Amino acid sequence: MARIVGMVTTSHIPAIGAAIAKGQQDEPYWKPFFGAFGAVHAWLDKVRPEAAVVVYNDHGLQFFLDKLPTFAIGAADEYRNADEGWGLPVQPPYRGDAAFSWHLVESLMADEFDLTTCQEMLVDHAFTVPLKLLWPGAGRCPVRTVPVSVNTIQHPLPTPARCLKLGRALGRAIASYPEDLKVLVLGTGGLSHQLDGKRAGFINRGFDEMCMAAMVEDPDALARYSIPQIVEAAGSQGVELVNWLVARAALGPRVAKVHSNYHVPISNTASGLMVLENAN
Ligand code: DHB
Ligand code: FE
Numbered sequence: 001m002a003r004i005v006g007m008v009t010t011s012h013i014p015a016i017g018a019a020i021a022k023g024q025q026d027e028p029y030w031k032p033f034f035g036a037f038g039a040v041h042a043w044l045d046k047v048r049p050e051a052a053v054v055v056y057n058d059h060g061l062q063f064f065l066d067k068l069p070t071f072a073i074g075a076a077d078e079y080r081n082a083d084e085g086w087g088l089p090v091q092p093p094y095r096g097d098a099a100f101s102w103h104l105v106e107s108l109m110a111d112e113f114d115l116t117t118c119q120e121m122l123v124d125h126a127f128t129v130p131l132k133l134l135w136p137g138a139g140r141c142p143v144r145t146v147p148v149s150v151n152t153i154q155h156p157l158p159t160p161a162r163c164l165k166l167g168r169a170l171g172r173a174i175a176s177y178p179e180d181l182k183v184l185v186l187g188t189g190g191l192s193h194q195l196d197g198k199r200a201g202f203i204n205r206g207f208d209e210m211c212m213a214a215m216v217e218d219p220d221a222l223a224r225y226s227i228p229q230i231v232e233a234a235g236s237q238g239v240e241l242v243n244w245l246v247a248r249a250a251l252g253p254r255v256a257k258v259h260s261n262y263h264v265p266i267s268n269t270a271s272g273l274m275v276l277e278n279a280n
Contacts, residue, residue, distance in 0.1 A: 001175065001178060002177035002179060002183055004171065004175070004183050004184075005047040005183065006043070006047060006185075007186070007247045007250065007274075007277075008273075008274065009186070009190075009243075009248070009272065010133055010188060011130075011269055011270075011272060012125055012127075013129070013266050013267045013271065014086035014087075014125045015086070015087075016033070017089075017128065017129040018087035020132055020133075030266075032263045033261075036273055039275070040133075041134075043259065044134060047184075049182045049184035051143055052144070053185050053250070054123075054131065054146065054186045055150065055170075055246045056124075056127050056147065056150070056243055057126055057152040057153065057243060058072075058126065058149045059153065061082060061084055061124035062121055062122040062123070062149070065153075069115070069149070070158050071115045071148070071150055071158070071166065072147075072148070073105060073147070073148050074118050075098055075105060075117045075118060076096045076118070077096045077098045078094065079121050079127075080122055081127075081128050086125060088128070091141075094123065094127075094141050095141070095145065096144060096146065097144040097146065099179075100144070100146060100181065101117075107169070108170065108173050111172065112169075113165075113169050121147055121149075126188050134186070148246070150242055152237075152240050156227070157239060158242065159223075160224075160230065160242055160245055163223075163242040163243075163249075164223040164246075166249070167246040168249045170250045171249065171250035187245075187246060188240075189240025189243045190238060190240045190241045190244055191262075192208050192238040192270045193268050194235030194238065194268070195268055197236065202235040203235070203265060203269075205264060208262060222241070223245065237269075251276060251278050255276045255278060256277050257275070258277055260272075260275070261273040
């Protein structure tokens with residue numbers, strides 16, 4: 001049977017990808033951010049996932065305002081990246097696993113989550129940058145991937161409570177896959193940030209620290225927030241926190257924290273990193 005080896009959540013700021021491309025990881029601006037990934041790499045070496053379910057939000061590369069699914073899932077054997085600007089090199093295609101994806105789709109549908117199924121899906125920086133942080137080597141990402149995109153762009157957005165329920169259903173879907181497969185769940189985005197408008201550059205360390213503690217102890221507390229409350233507390237792009245909630249909820253109620261880091265700012269964003277495992 002498939003088994004979730006754990007969960008990683010990390011920011012997906014495009015400037016990180018540009019810094020990787022330029023080899024700036026050890027520069028003073030970047031070191032406090034990249035330095036925190038050594039522990040993640042050591043943990044990945046230990047748990048050795050074979051597949052990654054990546055919960056992220058597309059920013060207009062695949063979906064635009066004319067047609068924007070609340071939840072979408074890739075069901076293909078390959079996903080392509082494309083030029084979004086930002087100084088990001090286009091990444092080589094990512095391996096998918098259509099059979100695993102369709103199992104997830106069937107299970108989620110039976111669990112009353114009807115995701116838009118995508119047999120072609122361009123994946124943007126919110127998918128590529130975190131995978132590069134986890135597996136920084138040159139060339140192709142070494143694990144099979146399943147992209148799961150959540151609308152955090154065009155309101156109305158799914159509530160945090162709905163995203164928590166999706167994560168629980170995703171956890172059940174992964175655990176019921178009959179093939180032996182070690183699965184990492186990756187949630188990308190956040191933490192507090194606002195990229196435009198009067199509050200551009202807004203960051204709320206207190207709220208972010210509360211969120212990181214609640215990810216371990218009480219994710220239901222985060223699910224009680226409304227989207228407007230998260231916008232107020234974390235900025236208009238801080239709503240990417242819902243991707244973290246989906247990933248967290250795929251794990252069981254009791255988790256152990258393997259590693260975490262919080263660093264402010266990278267670009268306009270408070271960057272948060274967490275590695276959690278199911279507690280025995
Ligand atoms: C930034 C953050 C994001 O989440 C994003 O999608 C794009 C840019 C930033 O901080 O620059
Ligand atoms: Fe983003």
